[in-house]
Amino acid sequence: MRDDLLRLLEPPVAALDFELIDVEFAQAGRGGVLRLYIDRAPGSSAPGITVDDCARVSHAVSEVLEAADPIKGHYTLEVSSPGFDRVLRKRQHFERFVGERASVELKVPQDGRRRYVGILKSVAEGAIVIEADGREYSLPLDRIQRAKLRPV
Secondary structure (H helix, E strand, O other): OHHHHHHHHHHHHHHOOEEEEEEEEEEEOOEEEEEEEEEEOOOOOOOOOOHHHHHHHHHHHHHHHHHHOOOOOOOEEEEEOOOOOOEOOOHHHHHHOOOOEEEEEEEEEEOOEEEEEEEEEEEEOOEEEEEEOOEEEEEEHHHEEEEEEOOO
């Protein structure tokens, strides 16, 4: 469902000059909560995300969700900034945060492990390089299950 929602909602968010960083849907009681995390579009010089920005995106996305009806039943829509522990989902996200501390979880183990926490060193040829535990690991982007910044 997450990938379908990303494909559905990225265009209207981009049309407002924002980037859709991630979506989450969590069941809660009789309904659920759909959370969208947005940031300024790459290259934007405007400062962070404001409450008004979230309201604009919420309004535009609500219309798309109402028309497509991808989630059955009642749910609440929340729109916010990605925060300090933001999700890294695209190659561009990793490139933007080279030099930062991140946690990466792979779909399947590599070098005997699935989880790496360390400094994002580089991005090249379909992989990231992360320095963890005093060693550099090259992790293919298509094998990453989830990744987030991990500020100290």
